[in-house]
Amino acid sequence: MSPRIPGFDYRRVPVADGVALSAAVGGNPAGSPVVLLHGFPQTHLMWRHVAARLAADHTVICPDLRGYGASDKPAEADGAYAKRTMADDVVALARALGHERFALAGHDRGALVAFRAGLDHAAAVTHLACLDVLPTLDMWDVMHGTSAAVGFHLYLMAQPPGLPEEMIAAAPDAFFGHFLDIWSGAGNADAVPADVRAAYLAASRAAVPSIVADYRASAGVDVEHDRADLDAGRRLRMPVAVLQQDWGAALGFDAAARWRAWAPDLRHATVRCGHFMAEEAPGEVEAALRDLLARTPAATGS
Template identity: 80%
Template structure:
């Protein structure tokens, strides 16, 4: 039986032609949407979501192409973060929320970032966990330190080879990241880990499409916004591992260029911070919502 977030109800919500998202919903009060990263599903928010649901409406979807959400074919801009951000706005609107706070981790943070730029009248508060904006990421990845992002380059390749290679050994590929990005392996129990692997095994083409978009159309969208001087207008919180110095760049400075109202801090844990340090993340999100 697939694990679920205790106390949350599940529904499929149409967000675009032929695309519905699987979403877990609970609580009441000011809404906040929580977006998962790679190689996970909405389950990564299980601890934080339960905390926030005590006094907020909490919505935890699987992104398009992931988990139990629909996985459209990679045509046009199907996996552009602009498209995926529009999914989230449509999801919240269908659930009755014209304005909402948004927090994302990893891939979900890139969707949240794009939603903040494209829908400033809709996103009231924004949190991005352990990621850089796409344009900045490609600009700082260089030399031997870029080896940590080998998967970014693999999945940026034209359709065919990346999908075939990953599909040949999906559990090994996705387990690699669950292993090396986690400081506390106990933070992802066996049933949740199995759910992540099951979900990824069934979504290789769409996951690759998501990453491929970040080496193409997503860069174009970010560059257009940078050139136009577009910035995030809402209060922004960025939480990251203390890895900036090790990789040779100033993450806070990069984020500040996009977010005038920024609070940037580091969290002592691995990449999967919502699972390894849920109390810290919940507090940071509550602090954000109070701004």
């Protein structure tokens, strides 16, 4: 049996036509809701430590994103994996569980979904946290030259349907395991224990087409949506927290400045761990989220 977050209930919640998300739900029902979105190549399990810590005084909701884990994996068509569509899923999930307004935190791919939800659903998202990522438009803008080799998977999965899926499906454990290995910080290899690693690999192995579709959308429709919002002057109106490794300096750009262009009410911090910070440094992530939640929330509006 796949590992679970202890003390959390697991539910399947319809969020769109023919699409249901699997979500772990737990915590204090009297506490304000917090939705936590996972990254690649992970599932909701990446939040197991932070979710347990927040559960003392918050309702905590940890879904598998559309196309990942135990959630449904619709065919790639008509923007099925646009971050706008995936953000709509998250808002529908929260509403189905009784929450019209909620705080939202995402890591990696989940942070891109959270970012889009903050722009498209400002009335619903009170606070926003994004871990170790740049907005899609900025990500493509800073990737250049030999430094872009670290993002080879972004370019591979951006290719038209067929070749990326075939290549990854030929050796899925080697492909997904590569990132679990190289993205952990020095000395933090045990942050993802064997049973959790096996669960990540099994989930990813079963989701190659939808994972590729998610990444392909980030080289197409997601860029279009970000560009349209930037040109229209749309910004994140809620308090925003961003935690990142110091890869901005390594790649030659100011990560905080990139984020501040989107989020006027920003607190940006650099953490000393690898990419999987919710598993490598859960206490630091929890502290940042609690600091975010203590800030004056976004006002209700459209």
